Amino acid sequence: MLADWPLLSLLIWVPIVGGALTLMAGENGARRLALVFSLATLGLAIPLYAGFDTGTADLQFREHLAWLPDFNINYALGVDGISLPLILLTAFITPLVVIAAWTTIRYRVSQYLGAFLIMEGIMIGVFSAVDAVLFYVFWEATLIPMFLIIGIWGGANRIYATIKFFLYTFFGSVFMLVALIYLYYQSGTFDLFALHGQPLAMGQQMLIFIAFLLAFAVKIPMWPVHTWLPDAHTEAPTGGSVILAAITLKMGGYGFMRLSLPIVPDASQALAGLVIVLSLVAIVYIGLVALAQRDIKRLIAYSSISHMGFVTLGTFLVFLLLARSPEAAGARLGMEGAIVQMVSHGLISAALFFCVGVLYDRMHTRQIADYGGVVNTMPVFATLLVVFAMANAGLPGTSGFVGEFMVIVASFHANFWVAALAALTLILGAAYTLWMVKRVVFGDVANERVAALEDINAREIFVLGVLALAVLALGLWPAPLVEIMHASVDQLIDHVSVSKL
Amino acid sequence: MLSELVPVLPEIVLLAAICGVLLVDLWVPAERRQVTYLLAQASLIITLVTLFVVQPEAPRVVLHGAYIADDMSLLLKAAILIITLLVFVYSRPYLEVRGMMQGEYLVLGLCGVLGMMIMASGYNLLSLYLGLELLALCQYAMVAFRRDSPRASEAAMKYFVLGALASGMLLYGMSLLYGMTGSLDIMEIHNQLVREGVDHLGLMLGMVFVVVGMAFKLGAVPFHSWVPDVYEGAPTAVSLYIGAAPKIAGFVLLMRLLVEGLGAMHAEWQVILAVLAVASLVIGNVVAIAQTNLKRMLAYSTISHVGFILLGVLAGTTQGYASATFYVIVYSLSTAAAFGMIVLLSRRGHEAEELSDFKGLNERSPWFALVMLFVMFSMAGVPPFAGFYAKLSVLRAVVQVEMVWLAVIAVIMSIIGAFYYLRLVKMMYFDERHDDAPLQQGRGFQAALSANGVAILALGFYPAALMSLCIAAVSW
Numbered sequence: 009m010l011a012d013w014p015l016l017s018l019l020i021w022v023p024i025v026g027g028a029l030t031l032m033a034g035e036n037g038a039r040r041l042a043l044v045f046s047l048a049t050l051g052l053a054i055p056l057y058a059g060f061d062t063g064t065a066d067l068q069f070r071e072h073l074a075w076l077p078d079f080n081i082n083y084a085l086g087v088d089g090i091s092l093p094l095i096l097l098t099a100f101i102t103p104l105v106v107i108a109a110w111t112t113i114r115y116r117v118s119q120y121l122g123a124f125l126i127m128e129g130i131m132i133g134v135f136s137a138v139d140a141v142l143f144y145v146f147w148e149a150t151l152i153p154m155f156l157i158i159g160i161w162g163g164a165n166r167i168y169a170t171i172k173f174f175l176y177t178f179f180g181s182v183f184m185l186v187a188l189i190y191l192y193y194q195s196g197t198f199d200l201f202a203l204h205g206q207p208l209a210m211g212q213q214m215l216i217f218i219a220f221l222l223a224f225a226v227k228i229p230m231w232p233v234h235t236w237l238p239d240a241h242t243e244a245p246t247g248g249s250v251i252l253a254a255i256t257l258k259m260g261g262y263g264f265m266r267l268s269l270p271i272v273p274d275a276s277q278a279l280a281g282l283v284i285v286l287s288l289v290a291i292v293y294i295g296l297v298a299l300a301q302r303d304i305k306r307l308i309a310y311s312s313i314s315h316m317g318f319v320t321l322g323t324f325l326v327f328l329l330l331a332r333s334p335e336a337a338g339a340r341l342g343m344e345g346a347i348v349q350m351v352s353h354g355l356i357s358a359a360l361f362f363c364v365g366v367l368y369d370r371m372h373t374r375q376i377a378d379y380g381g382v383v384n385t386m387p388v389f390a391t392l393l394v395v396f397a398m399a400n401a402g403l404p405g406t407s408g409f410v411g412e413f414m415v416i417v418a419s420f421h422a423n424f425w426v427a428a429l430a431a432l433t434l435i436l437g438a439a440y441t442l443w444m445v446k447r448v449v450f451g452d453v454a455n456e457r458v459a460a461l462e463d464i465n466a467r468e469i470f471v472l473g474v475l476a477l478a479v480l481a482l483g484l485w486p487a488p489l490v491e492i493m494h495a496s497v498d499q500l501i502d503h504v505s506v507s508k509l
Numbered sequence: 510m511l512s513e514l515v516p517v518l519p520e521i522v523l524l525a526a527i528c529g530v531l532l533v534d535l536w537v538p539a540e541r542r543q544v545t546y547l548l549a550q551a552s553l554i555i556t557l558v559t560l561f562v563v564q565p566e567a568p569r570v571v572l573h574g575a576y577i578a579d580d581m582s583l584l585l586k587a588a589i590l591i592i593t594l595l596v597f598v599y600s601r602p603y604l605e606v607r608g609m610m611q612g613e614y615l616v617l618g619l620c621g622v623l624g625m626m627i628m629a630s631g632y633n634l635l636s637l638y639l640g641l642e643l644l645a646l647c648q649y650a651m652v653a654f655r656r657d658s659p660r661a662s663e664a665a666m667k668y669f670v671l672g673a674l675a676s677g678m679l680l681y682g683m684s685l686l687y688g689m690t691g692s693l694d695i696m697e698i699h700n701q702l703v704r705e706g707v708d709h710l711g712l713m714l715g716m717v718f719v720v721v722g723m724a725f726k727l728g729a730v731p732f733h734s735w736v737p738d739v740y741e742g743a744p745t746a747v748s749l750y751i752g753a754a755p756k757i758a759g760f761v762l763l764m765r766l767l768v769e770g771l772g773a774m775h776a777e778w779q780v781i782l783a784v785l786a787v788a789s790l791v792i793g794n795v796v797a798i799a800q801t802n803l804k805r806m807l808a809y810s811t812i813s814h815v816g817f818i819l820l821g822v823l824a825g826t827t828q829g830y831a832s833a834t835f836y837v838i839v840y841s842l843s844t845a846a847a848f849g850m851i852v853l854l855s856r857r858g859h860e861a862e863e864l865s866d867f868k869g870l871n872e873r874s875p876w877f878a879l880v881m882l883f884v885m886f887s888m889a890g891v892p893p894f895a896g897f898y899a900k901l902s903v904l905r906a907v908v909q910v911e912m913v914w915l916a917v918i919a920v921i922m923s924i925i926g927a928f929y930y931l932r933l934v935k936m937m938y939f940d941e942r943h944d945d946a947p948l949q950q951g952r953g954f955q956a957a958l959s960a961n962g963v964a965i966l967a968l969g970f971y972p973a974a975l976m977s978l979c980i981a982a983v984s985w
Binding site: 031074075076077078079116119141144145146148149151152155156159160166167170171174175178179182183185186189190192193 | 831871875882886891892893897898901902904905908909913916917920921923924927928931932934935938939971972973976977980
């Protein structure tokens with residue numbers, strides 16, 4: 009019975025309507041209302057997962073309504089093995105954000121929670137849209153709540169950060185819009201999957217690829233268009249950093265897999281070298297930059313950019329591997345590694361930002377130098393933080409290991425030097441994360457304020473504990489996640505191995 | 510013979526109503542001025558109803574070719590009437606508080622509406638010109654309405670001189686066209702051009718003068734210099750009036766003259782419009798960044814929107830005309846709301862026309878901050894608001910005719926434009942308020958403004974209905 013419901017529409021509109029109601033609610037009502045709606049969304053995600061058939065690469069849970077028939081724009085939704093994990097991730101993280109804000113947000117709670125719920129619906133919309141214009145609408149609409157979240161509840165430099173965030177991403181995406189309109193006149197459709205089959209000449213493909221690259225490279229973000237991210241992540245309130253890191257960055261990676269690769273495979277192949285080089289720069293150079301940070305949030309932000317380098321690397325490795333051998337050994341490994349990395353980074357970065365939030369709520373500083381010896385006063389918290397730090401460094405047994413390992417193995421199939429540089433992250437990631445942990449958590453109590461710290465309460469334990477369980481579960485047994493994506497990834501690789509010229 | 514007059518009934522009804530309002534206003538004591546106001550609103554509504562009742566099934570040309578009633582005239586006249594209705598609702602508290610609530614504002618406003626309706630239905634050069642002049646004269650008088658304000662008088666003077674110059678150019682262009690084709694009828698001019706060809710210097714000159722005159726009226730760069738001064742100098746109620754509906758009238762004039770009349774010269778005027786459009790987009794968006802006065806900022810934003818509307822027209826396809834029609838309607842709706850917000854925050858002795866007056870609005874009134882946020886993001890072209898579909902459809906039309914470079918310029922300018930719209934949102938949401946006065950406007954006003962804001966969002970969720978009306982309006 010449940011399978012007949014328009015599940016995807018519900019997943020999009022339940023949180024949006026809930027967000028609108030939350031906006032109107034009073035302080036206390038808003039919290040409960042937001043929790044109910046975010047849990048309801050999570051509940052709706054369960055039948056989506058349960059009803060998903062892993063044996064096929066076809067779109068599932070399809071919905072189709074004419075929306076702007078004169079323009080041939082449809083309200084078309086569907087999920088496959090690439091989008092499903094990201095939808096589940098979104099539905100999983102948002103309730104945690106709501107719970108984490110329970111007592112820490114005091115200023116305009118209803119607007120804060122309402123914005124996050126609306127944001128959730130829009131993000132699920134991005135991952136389930138099958139129509140290019142619908143995709144674009146959701147894509148751009150995410151900017152509005154996030155702009156307000158950073159600007160209203162952010163840190164000292166929030167206005168600079170949020171305007172930079174908005175304009176950077178807006179800049180990237182408008183060219184995508186032009187490219188999508190252009191594609192419409194080449195093909196007569198806005199259906200993303202129909203566009204996958206559209207033949208295009210090399211010159212067209214190149215320009216379209218560059219337009220897409222601008223949008224997705226800014227979003228994910230890739231070096232050198234990453235500079236909005238450290239500002240935005242650092243200044244955003246805890247929930248904002250969590251959602252930005254855990255989900256909105258993934259929109260970039262998802263865009264590469266859903267639009268760039270299948271629509272313009274030849275241009276992707278021609279420029280794969282460029283993307284791979286940029287990814288390696290992100291992995292290595294940004295890893296070094298992270299090492300030099302004095303602000304915990306900035307450090308995690310740079311670590312996010314470095315980790316996202318694995319996503320783009322794993323995605324574009326496919327072309328190196330295809331060039332090497334027609335059966336493309338390892339191509340699937342690279343692509344799946346990229347998706348696993350997205351999900352895993354979603355969990356880990358969310359957890360790390362929650363951890364910083366816990367510290368910031370107590371000490372109102374993000375400077376590493378202000379901490380030291382936190383373990384003495386907050387043992388439970390320190391334990392959890394160390395778990396997440398290990399995961400961030402890619403320790404086997406945590407989810408952070410799985411994705412990175414898959415991508416590194418895939419890159420060994422392709423090119424030794426790529427693999428060698430990518431593997432550097434195991435050293436760099438461990439260095440900047442563990443060094444940060446050492447300075448914040450271990451050692452003697454640094455000052456009276458640290459001495460006065462209280463350990464985390466039940467609510468915080470719940471949020472971090474759930475995330476820790478997810479990180480460990482995914483690290484020990486990634487098979488269910490990987491299984492979801494097999495068919496879709498295979499189909500994508502088959503698709504890009506055929507030239508469109 | 511008398512049936513010839515049936516399609517013209519809306520204008521006749523309005524004219525009669527104007528005379529009625531004018532007379533009644535003489536006998537209404539000053540303290541019961543709302544009688545005049547209600548009568549004025551009632552005449553707009555009656556006209557709107559008449560418009561729909563008498564609309565012929567198929568396009569009908571009457572009065573010896575001087576008047577046409579077709580889908581475009583119906584749609585745009587309805588838009589003009591509805592938006593003017595809103596404009597009157599918004600102006601009322603502003604005028605009452607300042608002791609300016611006199612019958613003249615309403616009567617001049619209604620006369621202007623009559624002029625706009627004639628422009629929307631004019632089908633020969635003379636009736637179009639008369640409609641335009643009727644509108645323009647009302648506007649000059651309205652700008653100068655507050656005669657003890659030097660700023661308003663200066664604005665009125667500038668507006669009058671430049672407007673008269675523009676009318677002169679337009680008239681000169683029209684006279685050249687008449688000389689070349691021997692007819693005043695749009696249809697006849699069109700047929701003549703198709704038959705005889707367009708390769709004639711006199712025709713070119715006539716077309717150029719007509720375009721220049723209309724560019725003045727629309728406020729396209731480089732004929733835009735009056736726009737910021739008039740918007741800023743005029744009382745807010747008048748800027749509101751000038752900013753909203755007359756742009757629709759200017760657009761329909763462009764459609765009748767260039768597209769229907771001089772359609773055969775599309776290749777020639779396309780280039781001119783492209784230059785005007787790009788210049789308007791660049792100047793409008795870049796200069797708006799430097800403004801601290803909201804009315805001036807909206808003026809420059811208008812200039813950039815005119816650039817977008819011209820882009821739609823120059824594409825020269827049904828798609829393009831429909832997109833420009835959609836754009837101009839959405840534009841008027843958002844402009845009315847933006848000026849409505851200024852009135853909302855204004856009170857006796859305080860004009861909330863500086864950007865900084867919006868600081869901290871979210872704390873004073875979360876709902877109206879949200880309404881203004883809708884308006885600003887819609888103007889910036891961010892989905893899911895109506896302005897996004899307006900821009901999307903224009904871009905689509907431009908890309909369709911293989912002018913991708915124009916689309917690229919337009920989106921780059923939209924990014925620049927996003928900055929100053931965002932700045933206002935930033936002030937409303939992120940800055941501390943320094944004005945604690947409660948909002949004073951009444952329930953009706955607030956309801957109208959809320960409905961206006963919600964309409965912008967609703968048109969974003971469901972643009973299909975309006976879009977198909979626009980497509981029907983331009984499918985000849």
